Amino acid sequence: MFLVAGTLVFETACAQIGARQKLIEFLRSADMGAKLDAPVRISANDSGVVCITDEGDFITQHVVMQPELSAGVEVIKESNLRIPPSCTKAVIVTHGWIDKGGGSWPADIAVAISQRVDPNEWVCGFFDWAGGAAVVSPVDAAKYARDIAGARLAKAILELGVKFKHVHLIAHSAGCWAIDDAAKKIAARIGAVIHLTFLDAYVPPFWNQSELGKIEAAGWVEHYYTKDFTLAATHIDLAGAHNVDVTSIDGLVKDHKFPYRWYYATVAGSYRPTDREKDRKVVTKSGGLDYGFERSREAGQRNWQKSLALKRGQKAVLLRKSKKK
Numbered sequence: 001m002f003l004v005a006g007t008l009v010f011e012t013a014c015a016q017i018g019a020r021q022k023l024i025e026f027l028r029s030a031d032m033g034a035k036l037d038a039p040v041r042i043s044a045n046d047s048g049v050v051c052i053t054d055e056g057d058f059i060t061q062h063v064v065m066q067p068e069l070s071a072g073v074e075v076i077k078e079s080n081l082r083i084p085p086s087c088t089k090a091v092i093v094t095h096g097w098i099d100k101g102g103g104s105w106p107a108d109i110a111v112a113i114s115q116r117v118d119p120n121e122w123v124c125g126f127f128d129w130a131g132g133a134a135v136v137s138p139v140d141a142a143k144y145a146r147d148i149a150g151a152r153l154a155k156a157i158l159e160l161g162v163k164f165k166h167v168h169l170i171a172h173s174a175g176c177w178a179i180d181d182a183a184k185k186i187a188a189r190i191g192a193v194i195h196l197t198f199l200d201a202y203v204p205p206f207w208n209q210s211e212l213g214k215i216e217a218a219g220w221v222e223h224y225y226t227k228d229f230t231l232a233a234t235h236i237d238l239a240g241a242h243n244v245d246v247t248s249i250d251g252l253v254k255d256h257k258f259p260y261r262w263y264y265a266t267v268a269g270s271y272r273p274t275d276r277e278k279d280r281k282v283v284t285k286s287g288g289l290d291y292g293f294e295r296s297r298e299a300g301q302r303n304w305q306k307s308l309a310l311k312r313g314q315k316a317v318l319l320r321k322s323k324k325k
Contacts, residue, residue: 023064035060038131040152042160043078049110050081050125051102052092052156057131058144071151075159086120089166090157091298094127094149096173096202097141101128105260105272109170112267117298123160127153129178139204141174150181157182158189166297168195172260173234176201180212187217194219195297195307198241199259200226200234213240213312220307222295224263225316228254242307243316244291249283251276266292286317 027036038056045051061070091113093106101107106126114124129152132144157167167186169179176198183194194217201223203209213221223241225234234256237243250258258277265271265282272278284290289306297304 020064020066027064036065037074039074039076040156041076041078042081042156044080044082045102045107047107047111047114048119049107049114050083050092050123050160051107052125052127052153053102054127054129054132054149054152056129056148056152058135058140061132061148062140062144067147067151070148071155073152073155075156077159083123083160083162084120085162087123087162088164089121089168089297090123090125090160090162090164091117091168091170091296092125092127092153092157092179093170094129094153094172094175094178095133096145096171096175097133097135097138099133099172099175100130101126105264106170108272109260109264109267112264113293113298116267116293122298123162123164127156127178129153129175133174138174138202142177142202142204142207145174145176145178146181149175149178151185153178154182154185154189157186163190164192166195167192168197168296168298170197170199170263171201172199173202173256176212180215183215183217187215191217193217193297196221196241197263197296198223198238199263200224200228200230200256201236201238202230202234203236204233209236210239212238215240218308220295220304220310221312222291222307223316224259224291226250226254226256226258228256228258230256237314237316239313242310242312243314244286244319245316246319248318248320263292266290266294281321283319283321285322286319291317291319 041053093109110126129149171179221241223238227235227247261275295307
């Protein structure tokens, strides 16, 4: 019985592979090869930050081509891309489900950080995988991030022509799976020190949250979350991260997007004019320590050394507004 069942499963799998291959051949014959082979494009925007754009989408790359054929994609570098040879560090910001990088908050954070670091040392940029994120289910967005977007991001960073010594990756929600996979691939290739910043990391049902931040490279992982409508899917004390709960400094109605608005404010010193918190004071302290951007290597070597001493996998530190005297 088991032999028969195994044979049927094998035959079904082979039939599915054959059908998928025929579909790919048909699409190529219909001049849709460019869509099947959608590249990653790297350029610079008007603010001088690096734009890494994954031109793929969930249906074509994850369903039709599937991850094994879609991850190792061509990287195209535009002529306006200029990276000083003295750069040894990078910080890249990315989005989550139903979101984008260009013309949105990831670009804003990248620009804000670029204004606080030496451009001869740091590459600042954002990663846009809007095609993979524009899906009905956040689970599918997380799948694309983990299986395809992460590999594409890693390949783009590795092909920038710089052997980075330090890489800081920042992501929101489902995008956390993209930077997690990218970090592991980058660390394995060039041994860079890795810093991961998860903002309201989304963990789909039955996924193992301990996989996030589980990297061997010496570095630091942090997770900032608020207890919003997404419930336990995002406000998890990750086993691989230093957890910080920013719920009490969120508004009356808790917002899944608040952590990235807050992180931007920790870089710039104030919220963006378009943020509903624009008139609020930026709260960063807990136990005498500043959180957010101040915990990064970008904010200085002394701050970074303090970050490395903080413990991971424990109950979240709470950020609270200071009591009025």
